[in-house]
Amino acid sequence: MSNKEIQEQRMKGYFIQATKEILKGEGLKSISVRNISERAGYSYATLYNYFKDVKDLIFECVVDFQDECETFIKSETKKYEPGLIKIKAITKAYIKYFIQYPGIYELFYIEKTTDLAHKQPTVKLIHNFLNKLCEEEWQYCLNNKILNSAEASVMKETLHYAVIGALIIYINRRQPATYKEFSIIVESQLNYILNLA
Amino acid sequence: MSNKEIQEQRMKGYFIQATKEILKGEGLKSISVRNISERAGYSYATLYNYFKDVKDLIFECVVDFQDECETFIKSETKKYEPGLIKIKAITKAYIKYFIQYPGIYELFYIEKTTDLAHKQPTVKLIHNFLNKLCEEEWQYCLNNKILNSAEASVMKETLHYAVIGALIIYINRRQPATYKEFSIIVESQLNYILNLA
DNA sequence: TAAGTATATTAACACTGTTAAAAATATAAT
DNA sequence: ATTATATTTTTAACAGTGTTAATATACTTA
Structure with missing residues (x-):
């Protein structure tokens, strides 16, 4: 990597770091080009020397957060x-991360993909994130004849949709009101969907 | 209702109608005060004589759409x-409406409640919408001993979350790519959750 | 040191929601 | 009917948004 590339990567890093901090702290609604740039220690227009637009920058953060998660x-x-026990644990950890x-x-999940449509592979990456995290375990269940292919398929999809729905309602709508209540509902749903205890 | 009230209600109606048209057509991202007002045939500031702010206006549309749905x-x-057959049918119609x-x-479901927090009862209304639509049928299942209380409870919540999740992923992420594929997944999930055929 | 290149900043544009002042209209009283 | 008073609508303005073009600064090389 040339000096130029190193420096460019370093500059991008400053903006990415600033964006990640804002997203983790104040959230998406506090993101603005001027806000990010100020935190990164540069003028707002400098951002455009390193990113095509602000969506590009935000998308780079997605990849980072996925690794972190x-x-x-x-x-x-x-x-x-x-097996299923581990799938349940992974799902709970997944929920825990996003609640945090x-x-x-x-x-x-809420930001419209339409706005980021030019990065189709990354979109697919996000969508299949939970499934990818559990992939090994589903395979284990199939190999050990714990589930047949059809069972695994419907469980996997139901789990996926239910988790996305649960998070959007709790995070975006504060329903139910407490984390404790939410946890109880999630626990019973996971058991139901995964046919456990 | 006094003349003044009739006239005021009529004016509000023009703005509500315009907003609903935009929401049904171009969607939330095309909503703007100037855009709405132009369609209603008034200046942008006129809107503020009839609504506290644009969120107030949008919220009035929610109530209308719920009735329509x-x-x-x-x-x-x-x-x-x-019973369960009808719950399945209601859920499919619910999905069909929002797909349309x-x-x-x-x-x-995507618009942050935080922004509309001053209307808490209405928020709860939205959240419980699907459950409310199915309430009678769940009661039927309990009365006829088709389900016990615990079964009904977990089914209801799982159904709710899965439907919200399914819609957000299909509408917001275009995953799966076709409505046909989506329908097949939904069908199998409903059967699984509701323990049907 | 001077010229040329690469990078950073300021100014500007078109948009957003919202508010205060100005203009237009309708209502009331003489 | 004309004047005076309310009411309602519009225009102008402010503070914010993302983005781009022109300007200013810093760095490299001759």
Whole structure:
């Protein structure tokens, strides 16, 4: 990597860092070009020397957050036995991560894809994120004849949709009112969907 | 109702009508005070004589759309037998309505409640919309011992979350790519959640 | 040091919601 | 009917948004 590339990457990093901080803190609605640039220590127009537009910048953050989320989930769930138990644990860790950073959830699932349509592969990446995280475990269930293909398929999709819905209603609508209530509902739903205890 | 009130209500109606047209057509992102007012045939500032702010106006539309949606669902499902079969039919009609008007779905579930927090009862109304539409049928299942209380509860919540999630991913993310594929997934999920065929 | 290039900043444009002052209209009283 | 008073509508303005073009600064090389 040439000096020029190193420096350019460093500059991009300053803006990405600033954006990530705002998203984790105040959330998506506090994101603005001037706001990001001020935190990065540059003028607002400088941003456009390193990113096509602000959506481009935000999208780079998505990739970072996904890595971060994946790392978090791995460390939270490594002690669980493989299969449905682990799928449940992964899902709970997934929910936990986004509850901790609602701004990141907004970014992942609420922000219209239309606005980011030029990055189709990344969009697919986001959409399949939970499924990807559980992929190994679903495969385990199939290999060990715990589930057949049709069962696994419907469980996987139902789990996926229910988790997205649960998070949007809790994060975006504050329903139910407390995290405790929310946890109880989630727990019983996971058991129901995954046919556990 | 006094003349003054009639006239005021009429004026509000013009703005509400204009807003509803835009929401059904171009969607939430095309909503702007100037855009609405132009369509209503008035200057942008006139809007503020009849609504506290644009969120107030939008919220009046929510109530209208809910009535419209409920009427649509009632007419689509009246021929179905009561119980789980009817719950499935109601849910499918619910999905059908929002697929037809994605802009209204945005408004219902994606628009942050925070921005409309001053109308808490209405927010609860929206959140419980699907559950309210099915309430009678859930009661039927309990009365006829088709389900016990715990079963009904978890089914109801899972159904609710899964439907919200399914719609957000299909409408906001265009995943899966076709309505046909989407319908198949929805069908199998409804059967799984409601423990049907 | 001077010229040329790359980068950063300011100024400007078109948009957003909202408010205060100005203009137009309708109502009331003489 | 004409004047005076309310009421309602519009225009102008403000503070914000993303983005671009022109200007100013810093750096590199001759």
